[in-house]
Amino acid sequence: MVDFMSPVKNARLTSKFGWRNIGFGKEWHQGIDLASTGKVPIFASAAGIITRAQALSSYGNVVMIKHTIHGKTYETNYAHLDSSCVQVGQKVKQGQQIGIMGNTGRAFGVHLHFEIHNGLWQTGQPNAVDPMKYITLTNEAKGELTMSQYNELLNKIKELENALQTKQAIIPTRKATETHKAAWDWLQCQGITDGSNPQNFVTREQFATMLKRYHESNL
Known part of the structure; x- marks a missing residue:
């Protein structure tokens, strides 16, 4: 198979x-769409010569590259x-950068529409x-994390956990309010609750456990 890269x-x-x-039926899609977020660089799929670098109708801004691989022409x-x-x-x-992913032309969201043609590109894309x-x-393109992305995410989770523990440590234990203190103390005396965190x-x-304990205390 021809040596092209993503x-x-x-x-x-x-x-x-x-x-x-x-939305209104079906259409023939002569390429594939690759989506991402941010200013994503686009790379030449194979070595070649730039044949177009312009705005082109519903394609929006395009770059086209002519390749000669094993004596065959592709674009x-x-x-x-x-x-x-x-x-x-x-x-x-x-692998050389040729542009930035965008949302120009007839596009619904940031993505790259990518085509390979067996021969030169033609209107109607008969060689696609x-x-x-x-x-x-x-x-990464399949949605899996690289090791660096995994480690970065893991470190972020640890930071958030530490921040949460710190906040919990400085929050004072709240007691039952005067309105409910008598009832709370009674529940604790009956063994229905352990008396912690009344609010x-x-x-x-x-x-369910409290109801069960109450039922058992009345047997």
Whole structure:
């Protein structure tokens, strides 16, 4: 299989190649959609020469690259870009940044529409092929965390836990209010409650335990 790489890191496959349902029926989707958030860099899927870097109808801002691989010609299309950083005629290497993911043209949310053509791009996209047969999405693109992302998330959770424990430590224990003190003391004397945290919420299972203890105390 031809050596193309995913043009996006840390993205999700949100729309596949082929027929897809839209609001008013079905349409043929001649590429794939890769979505993410923020200013996500877009990379050349393979080495080649820039053939287009312009606004193009419903595609919005596009970059197209012509590739010659094993004697065969391919062309990739990167659409809905926020901006590009290459010029027509420029040679690019595989993995070189060519633009930023965006929401231009007929797009509903920030994403990259990516096409691979067996031959040069043509109006109507008769040469479009399924990019997923040529590229492999990284673990991040499948929604999995990298080790660095996992460690970052774990550290954040620990920070939040420590902050919560600190706040709990400085909150004074609240006693039963005068209105309910007599009833609370009676419950404690009957062994129905342990007397702690009189103003906390009671879960359903705790309430069930209290009812059971009350029932047993009257046997």
